[in-house]
Amino acid sequence: MKNTFQKNILCIGAGYVGGPTMAMIAYKCPQYKITVVDINHERIAQWNSSKLPVYEPGLDEIVKATRGKNLFFDTDIDKGIKESDIIFVGVNTPTKTFGAGAGMAADLQYWEKTARQIREAAESPKIVVEKCTIPVKTALAMERILTSKDNHISFEVISNPEFLAEGTAMEDLEFPDRVLIGSRETESGIKARNAIVEIYKNWVPKERIIESNIWSSELSKLVANAFLAQRISSINAISALCEKTDANVGEVSKAIGMDSRLGSKFLNASIGFGGSCFKKDILNLAYLCKTYGLDEVADYWESVVKINEYQKERFVLNMLNSMFNTLAGKRICLLGFAFKADTGDTRETPALSIAKRLVEEKAELVITDPKALSNAMIDLDGVNGITYEPDPYRAAAGCDALAVMTEWKLYAELDYDRIYNTMAKPAFVFDGRNILDHKGLHKIGFNVFPIGSPPLTHY
Ligand code: NAD
Numbered sequence: 001m002k003n004t005f006q007k008n009i010l011c012i013g014a015g016y017v018g019g020p021t022m023a024m025i026a027y028k029c030p031q032y033k034i035t036v037v038d039i040n041h042e043r044i045a046q047w048n049s050s051k052l053p054v055y056e057p058g059l060d061e062i063v064k065a066t067r068g069k070n071l072f073f074d075t076d077i078d079k080g081i082k083e084s085d086i087i088f089v090g091v092n093t094p095t096k097t098f099g100a101g102a103g104m105a106a107d108l109q110y111w112e113k114t115a116r117q118i119r120e121a122a123e124s125p126k127i128v129v130e131k132c133t134i135p136v137k138t139a140l141a142m143e144r145i146l147t148s149k150d151n152h153i154s155f156e157v158i159s160n161p162e163f164l165a166e167g168t169a170m171e172d173l174e175f176p177d178r179v180l181i182g183s184r185e186t187e188s189g190i191k192a193r194n195a196i197v198e199i200y201k202n203w204v205p206k207e208r209i210i211e212s213n214i215w216s217s218e219l220s221k222l223v224a225n226a227f228l229a230q231r232i233s234s235i236n237a238i239s240a241l242c243e244k245t246d247a248n249v250g251e252v253s254k255a256i257g258m259d260s261r262l263g264s265k266f267l268n269a270s271i272g273f274g275g276s277c278f279k280k281d282i283l284n285l286a287y288l289c290k291t292y293g294l295d296e297v298a299d300y301w302e303s304v305v306k307i308n309e310y311q312k313e314r315f316v317l318n319m320l321n322s323m324f325n326t327l328a329g330k331r332i333c334l335l336g337f338a339f340k341a342d343t344g345d346t347r348e349t350p351a352l353s354i355a356k357r358l359v360e361e362k363a364e365l366v367i368t369d370p371k372a373l374s375n376a377m378i379d380l381d382g383v384n385g386i387t388y389e390p391d392p393y394r395a396a397a398g399c400d401a402l403a404v405m406t407e408w409k410l411y412a413e414l415d416y417d418r419i420y421n422t423m424a425k426p427a428f429v430f431d432g433r434n435i436l437d438h439k440g441l442h443k444i445g446f447n448v449f450p451i452g453s454p455p456l457t458h459y
């Protein structure tokens, strides 16, 4: 059958970014053929099934509307490379766990393998788009790899970082604050940049499409995540001071957030930020600074991660101190395990480190979560003393304490009278996300420990 599509677009990497991003492009641009490939064949099979590998509100509907029409999930990467004009690369870029820069630098092996594969399989010019988050100057390395074989094929590397947040990915993709597209400022670089602008112009207002030099674009992605995480660590640091001074961190957040210069978002105190990117991207930024001899700048950004670790440990110690300095044999129900609401993703979830610490204190855990229980079981495989229970009422029954790990709306709406009656006494609530009605819970009989405001106790 003749291919009547205007453009053939490939995405290498069918993860949390590749899948949803390409589904949105396919949905908004029926004139393009979009193929998503991955080395993980099981993942591709899931994308082709009725149970997608990623849970995102609105994603199922968009995949259903486009799959088999202009959106395809496939395992033949070479064929995809040969047939495409534009190749997005959305592979993972985790923190390096070995060798120089271990624990801080980005592990670029997946990106590099992809670049080599593109070079080997390509038979015509390609625009290669960095969709994943990489250190500034990665495009230079990619250009060198792509052009290191004299096969007379031209490659142009473009930076188009993704800013979606999990749980709101489809909304973020449909109505982005901005789309950033960086290129070399050469004639061919600008031509390639325009080709990517053309794609987004199908649904993103032109004033929201920012064009920049390629290094600014690469760096902006790391900096955006660092600034977002820095706000959370700032408010979490203040939450510790609030607990010592009878101030209320929610009131402080509101008061400072109404300053239009600061804004109100990302000022919710919590058990700490999680997710696959904040920690890795800040450490990557700090590593880059160190590489350029900017040690003070590196220390500044690293402190954002240190406060995050401190906040998780502080939460555990607060539980321990409040429950009479022993958790041994006590049954604790973790309400939520995902790193945030509306996702089943548990990568770097604060609930994992907290769960492990509580088990170290010899507590017995019951974990509940509407979407993340299967990932929780994988993350905690081999750890004894943990039960997994999808029903929050059954999970809480017989427990000494509830600890809110994830801000799922359903946890704010539970019948806490009913729960209280089934729990051991005295019953405790540690609200790691400040989503519950603390006064109401106290009235029921709970001893309530919010983040960043005085506890409400009966003793
Ligand atoms: P992910 O792990 O969910 O997906 C990456 C996919 O790439 C995996 O399915 C993996 O099998 C595949 N892959 C790895 N090497 C490959 C290769 N050589 N050929 C083909 N496929 C290969 O990761 P993700 O969460 O989608 O993140 C991808 C990138 O996007 C990262 O750089 C991340 O920092 C960035 N990012 C993530 C988010 C997010 O919310 N998850 C948001 C913005 C940016």
Ligand code: UGA
Binding pocket: 133, 162, 163, 164, 165, 166, 167, 225, 228, 232, 265, 266, 267, 268, 269, 270, 271, 272, 273, 274, 275, 276, 277, 278, 339, 340, 341
């Ligand atoms: C984050 C960024 O928001 C995205 O713009 C970016 O594209 C993405 O990282 C990435 O590069 O991977 P994500 O990690 O999916 O998105 O989710 P966020 O909403 O940023 O939440 C991150 C963590 O911070 C969660 O654990 C969340 O619960 C926590 N958080 C968030 C707080 O503790 N307080 C807040 O006020 C906001």
